[in-house]
Amino acid sequence: MKLPDVLTPDPDTGAYLLGEHAGSRWYLKQMIFTWRIVGCPITENGWPEEYAWDYPSHHVALTAITMFDPETMNEPPGYVKRKGDVRKAPRSDDHPRYNRARCLHGHYQADRDCPWPGCPTNPHTRQEQQ
Incomplete structure (x- = not known):
């Protein structure tokens, strides 16, 4: 732009x-x-x-x-x-x-997990929710 x-x-x-x-x-x-x-x-x-x-x-x-x-x-x-x-x-x-689809913090969901704590694509957050 x-x-x-x-x-x-x-x-x-x-x-x-x-x-x-x-x-x-x-x-x-x-x-x-x-x-x-x-x-x-x-x-x-x-x-x-x-x-x-x-x-x-x-x-x-x-x-x-x-x-x-x-x-x-x-x-x-x-x-x-x-x-x-x-x-x-x-x-x-x-x-x-x-x-392509991205998480809330701009990381492509298919490429890597988001490093931000609390983001649903962060592996630690997913473990805590299970």
Whole structure:
């Protein structure tokens, strides 16, 4: 996704508008310890968030959003946590290897277990639940 030349915060939400693509308005918002890429439906008020992904810094989040194609990619790369539902891109079949199932923390479920404690794909969490 191409970013605007200047990012200015929205006075109501404090989020930076990144653009409008694939039926959503995309924002970057600072959280307490992370930065969040937020996808909202394009409506008059533009909030609440429909999709969200957290990143350790704004540098990582901005890099991820420039690599993200909302038309063909379900989620941006490199997030540390997803909030909300899994997004389905309009043309996700264009990138079947990238758009495989992921856990809440962004790890491909078929490739490896998630290292985060409490994640259902973490083997220790699965043992505790049995």
